[in-house]
Amino acid sequence: MKRPYWFIVLVLFWSCPAGAKIDLVSLPDRDSVQLTIYNSADLTLVRESRELTLQKGVNRMQFSWANTLIDPTSLEMLPRSGAGKIDVFDLSYPPRTENLGVWQIESSLGGKVPMQISYLTSGLSWRPFYIGTLSPNEQTLDLQGYVRVSNASGEDYENAQVRLIVGEVNLLDEIATLARRRHPYGSPVARPEADQIAYGQRAKAAFETVEAEMVRTTAMAAPKKIEKKGVSEYFLYTIEGTETIAHRWSKRLPSFRAGAVPVVNRYKYEEERFGDAVVRFLRIENDRKSGLGQTPVPAGELQVFRSLGEDRRLAFVGRSRFKYIPVGKEADLNLGPVENVRVEAVLMHQATGNYTFFKDGNISGWDEELGYRIQVKNRRPVAAAVEIVRNVGSPNWEIKLSGEYGEYTRVDADSVKFLLNTAPRSEAEFTYTLTIHHGKRAE
């Protein structure tokens, strides 16, 4: 399924009066290619090695990239040997041509020289995703991480070393936009419509087709190791060996597996965030005692199943799209609202008092008393930790608690939290009374 329309054609015209072609050398195949694919932006750094034959003197090399999504401003060529003897001194984009660049290279060496060509392209992407299986008692999670690498760049990459970057890079321009410019650096002459080459349609069509094809073409590759290491603020995943990713194909590769990650089932209730519903969260910690903690866990979607224990059958619990989890950090994975844990907050008592007055008889301050009853019902066959956040709406208050309110925390100036550990199929109830000071009573 090699596509005919991507190529790099490299031609040498050397040590000659301008424009006089003395010789023509076809480009040797890539010796190696390395793809570093980012997931925070449509961006891939491609680095390829080719052995070129240089003549002593000035060599002109032509490079073209029609129908690809290469950012021509990112093109770089570096000799991999002969330091100080080979000088890549300019790159020009000749007039009235498109998708073509000519390097001028001055060499005091003749013969074969390994060169490295690098550029940024769009159209390659990767995303992590996760599948988790809860143990029957829901105390541990078998967590499997995968990455899916997709290629809609217009180019077939054969035997490429694939590296994936986790992190948020600062980008000023989209690479795809730079790739579609008629002139690589734009033009000082305002011709906004004429300055874009209409690749958009093709690229879009390619993406659409890819989405449709992924379902059919995605297949488990042979398991490979993924080496992970931190680089600056990012994490770099290097996939063992090389991969061939043809245009419009994608690959799914296993990233990690942690067999028994301890989980805390936490059920959260906060009227202002979730309405009347109780939302189930799975708390995991990205640390070594969880079998994780080697690297951050990149943001992605987790599908959670529960093992029923019999005949390896499963039940689907929910899915969660979660944020990046740094090493050592705990994370609450939102699995959505549940019906079998309920919290009911009811205002049972309301009163005002302690009025103060101005000299003219108007009210200058008062206290408001609000008494709430909170009922917690755990209808599940397993224990559940229920976290209830109540927002007061004022910083001037006092609270009185009674009943099974669990662990109480003042979160900030105007909110409090209760954490109750409920037994399987149990109920709990507590009350609290807020005294809120208004006007002069708050001073």
Place this chain on the structure above:
Amino acid sequence: MKFRFIFTVCAGILVVLLASSAAARVKMVSLPERGDVVIRLDNPAATLIEEERILALQKGLNRVDFSWKGVRIDPDSIRLTLLSHPDRVRLLNVSYPPDEAALVWEISSDGAWEEKIRVSYLLAGIDRLFAYKALADESETGVMLRGRMVLRNFSGEDFETARVISGVGAEMTVRSLHEETKRVLILGKNRIPIIKVWTFDAAVQPWDPDRVSGNVGIPVSYRFSNTAEAGLGTGELPAGKVRVFQQEAEQGSIFLGEDRIDGVPPGEKAEIRIGDSRDLLVTQHKTAEKRFNVKRNDKNRVVLYDQEEEIRAEIENFKKTPARLTLVEHIAGHWEMKAASFDYELRDAQTLVFEIDLDPGEKKTLNLHYVRRNIRP
């Protein structure tokens, strides 16, 4: 699509003929060769071209045609400088023929000789950009910096060879054709010291990342100085896009991010934002807020009060390396600090800057207790 200047030089007798038939102007005689051409790009607002030619002048009145069809010359900017015999050759007048991108110089010469002239004009559609590539070392303490000038020529004119003065680095000789873009190396420094900085600004970043649905990052930048100690300092670094890469042992490099710098004069500092860190986390809450000294008017409306506030910011470093976080807090109006658990510097009356060092895995808490005075609702 070639555009050329056409010089026609006519002897005095011919002028009479031409004057009688204005519509059919004869353009002949010699086409003077182009000599030294300078493209001066040091002013980003306009590009000045200076080109020299040799005219074969006759004794008496000479007419010189200069036309620029398809070339984006500002006609009002065209200047003629007579170089060989400035005292004996005079420019008498300049006229513009109808419906043509052209002008005619009338030049009076005391003798028949070759006259070197310089034509200067502002040319639109040709300019330069600057682009940088910075390659950071593995420890992120220094970068190799490459600066490139990108010459964009969409002026309608081809320059087979021209000296380019960009205002940065030495002048260079290039060939620049209409619709050609050329990228030339103008600056190469092998090691410029940098400081990596993380910045949390309470007015910009969310206070409680757990309550934000997307990923929350703390901006990370490289700070450097345009000074002699840093290996620079010889001139202004012009504004441009900087792409930052980081060297990896035996693996080449990875792309860290890009930013645009404004022009950096010698002696000044600049910051290049590379991306966001998700491994430093700041969670901030206001833990107390209480009004006092409340003053009311006759209608019992509050007109003035003081307010006591407490802020708690928890700062966590999940990285395996130490980090220094610049934490920026803002307190509006007239205020008085009661207690701060870290030292700070005032950037201005309402902006407090804390520099907080964090070891790998360390968590620190910043507590602020302050009073805002004389608040008018």
